[in-house]
Amino acid sequence: MSAQPIQVREFHPRVQAALNNPQIRSNFRRAMDGLMTKRTAAFAGWDLETLRELGAAVRLRALSRLPELLEQLEANLVQQGVQVHWAETGEQACEIIRDICQARGAKSVIKGKSMVTEEMELNHYLEAAGIEALESDLGEYIVQLAEETPSHIIMPAIHKNTDEISELMHEKTGTRRSHDVDYLTASARQQLREKFMRADVGISGVNFAVAETGTLCLVENEGNGRLTTTAPPCHIAVTGIEKVVEKLEDVTPLLALLTRSATGQHITTYFNMISSPRKAAEKDGPEAVHLVLVDSGRSNIYQDQELLDTLRCIRCGACMNHCPVYTRVGGHAYGTTYPGPIGKILMPHLLGLEDTRDLPSASTLCGACGEVCPVKIPIPKLLQRLRKEAVDGDSLQPSRVAGHGIKRRWLESLVWSGWTRMHASPGLYRFAGRMMGRLRGLMPSKLGAWTRYRSAPKPAAKTLHQLMQERSVKSQAVKQESKG
Amino acid sequence: MNQARQNILKRLRDGRQQGFAVPTSDFAVVRERNWTAAEKLDLFQQKIESVHGEVHRVAAERWIQELIRLLAEKKLGNLLVSDIKAHGLELREQWHESLPPLLAYDRKIESWKEQLFTQVDAAVTGCRGAIAETGSLILWPDEDEPRLMSLVPPVHFVLLQADQIYSTFIEAMAEQGWATQGMPTNALLISGPSKTADIEQTLAYGVHGPKELVVLVLE
Amino acid sequence: MMSDALKVYPAKPEKVYFYATCLVDLFFPDAGLAGVQLLEREGIEVIFPQNQTCCGQPAYSSGYNDQAREVILPQLELFPEDYPIVVPSGSCGGMMRKHYPELFAGTPQQARAEAIAARTWELTDFLLQVCQIKLEDQGQPxxxxxxxxxxxxxxxxxxxxxxxxxxxxxxxxxxxxxxxxxxxxxxxxxxxxxxxxxxxxxxxxxxxxxxxxxxxxxxxxxxxxxxxxxxxxxxxxxxxxxxxxxxxxxxxxxxxxxxx
CATH class of the missing domain: 3.40.50.1860 (Rossmann fold)
Incomplete structure (x- = not known):
């Protein structure tokens, strides 16, 4: 009952479909408007710039010592009884998790929200191995019932309205059709409680992993994260290697930024800090806790001074909430695990530019994402970098992202070299400008994609170059006259 | 997978940028607050009420009467309470048979999971203080008040000493020496009842955890 | 992001360079002329380098940095004196102010690109903050x-x-x-x-x-x-x-x- 993987490359048809769907456009517009307003309100009274500086500094400090902090995190966790695993790829991580489950004879897994497991398509993998994997975050649960993927990293089912969810739950779980969100929520609670009680393994993500104390932190509102990490006898936490922070106090600014940026909450209902499995005298909690550290392209990003800023991300989703493109097309159009601006700068590393070729250009570089990013990732600058990589456009900085040069086409290159010849030669440029003015009556009224929605711009009869030249001649003449 | 570990760490070490510029971290923006005890209590209450938490200020010697009143008001059929901690013993001492029965978390979860999940109406626990700025309760579950106690029953009562409210999270963890003493199996900040907005951004409470969070502030 | 705090406005100069941008030049010269006249009204002599073409942004934002540099190189020669460069566009102004230094970092033109960036001002910002312009409305409501x-x-x-x-x-x-x-x-x-x-x-x-x-x-x-x-x-x-x-x-x- 899991989603089929989407063909990432088919960006344009999906965009078209999304734009033609008024339901999607209004669902996202309304939701994003609300989230932006709430975020602004949540930061009222804060020195936000200073807080963002601190957030960025904390993340950067962690990245500067990433290998050492990962070793420290591992040493502390192991000493506290947590088993630590390393995976170079998503596939490897899936294997590790399957092996843990099979060694325990586990048949059913309950999942807390985890984007990294979406990234590696863990649910498919487990199901293929005969292990049921059920999402327990309400949004993820809905998305799983619909056999879809999340359309937002914080609010997975934001593309659906109550009607659609009611219909879906009715069809798949037999609840009655209802507009009562409390009723729908209570029904889901009931169905999932049963699963929590019986699940053999709980799988969760991690928001911050603290090296200093060996602590895994989870941020959530529903309590499903706590249940996932407490009720089953075994807990497997999965995280990208970049999520580590140095000190426990480092989580305080990140938490303050994360919840306010994401949903405009001053804090989430639960901030859950896990440092060990159940100790001898304790009466609940999992007897076994595992941490799977997933690389999956991250160490490659790390090797580039500019691109490594991508790894600061704390997955708040503010960039998508504020993105005018995301707001129009929604998360599914991107066809990637992480949609929106962060997806555009992260996915090319995880999948290669060949599969994500249309993502870097799908932005006006308006800068709204960079402006709200709680850890000050210069998203527009990184988009720019990936555009360059996509066309191998800079001989001073060789490309290094997999699939670079994929968008370099001879025709487009020819257009740009013509453009360059024209604009690098002032005389030629002025001549062309004059000709455009003279021939303005002959200008085509159709200019490809531009005039599909807009009228064609009309060249002026005289360029500013000409007007300024005439003025200067005139004023020379006036000067000459006054002299004479 | 030791090979994976080696490869990842090697790639990180080999690829690390020279002269990685690390700005200093000045925590003043999350630390410096000048609130009096009264202001902290007011702020705590305001923040937790804003997310649907319920707060009752009560004289320290009257908390049991208040709890009894609330149990009746909320029509709760039973109450899970520690049989070891001081507040649990005090409560048990003052209890009488006409009141809802008291339950104890006196076994490993495996032997009564179903009962805990389906038959317990409410639990009462202590806490290690609270955070004014975010309206958060600090809980370190332990063998006397295990993790699921504050999570599974539909109503969670928490006893908070009024003088144990910190201004900020960073102040609380510093004053309680979290990083230096080592962390417990599980530490929690709880800020209101369980909630979700996953259905069309409409708030609904009690999706997985307690539907009601009731704080008795002992003054 | 450049915050206002980082901007140090110059004293009102006697002369400025006017960098029209190609869109203004070819399609909206009236806007350019209006800008020139507003500056002149403030008693500033406006120098319009006839060799200006384009700030290079179309190529740059498409990822063609080599082409952008090729177009920008002759533009770097247009502003020999230390006068402010005024641009009737946030976009082209942003290109010059923010991206020229990045684009020419580590090249022989680095210093010149940085100097030009530091002297580049968006026209309305310049009129308000540097000229402290006062406008008397003569129009209809x-x-x-x-x-x-x-x-x-x-x-x-x-x-x-x-x-x-x-x-x-x-x-x-x-x-x-x-x-x-x-x-x-x-x-x-x-x-x-x-x-x-x-x-x-x-x-x-x-x-x-x-x-x-x-x-x-x-x-x-x-x-x-x-x-x-x-x-x-x-x-x-x-x-x-x-x-x-x-x-x-x-x-x-x-x-x-x-x-x-």
Missing amino acids: VKVAMHTSCSARREMGVAEVGPKLLGQLAQVELVEQARPAECCGFGGTFAVRHPEISAAMVQDKAQALLDAGAEQFVTTDCGCMMNIAGYAEKQGLPLKGQHIVSFLWDRLQAKDGGAA
């Missing part, structure tokens, strides 16, 4: 909405400048549209690479401006203007656009003529 381009807002940090200038005009009522900070969907080559998304964005922007009750809109950037006004024209919406400096200049002229 009108309701106007302002669209500040994203680069003017976020790269050049001038979001408050336009409204302040319009606020000096007694007969002009500035109406605020919904989501004023949202992009109009132009984005240079974005508009042709992703025409459907761009169209969805400009549709919303035009509607927001109309819903605000604006008879016309003014903007810092001709790119946005071409996009929004071009959309309105094609759809038959009653919404005209004008570069803000053209608008300001027109308002200063007596009703019975005198406009350039």
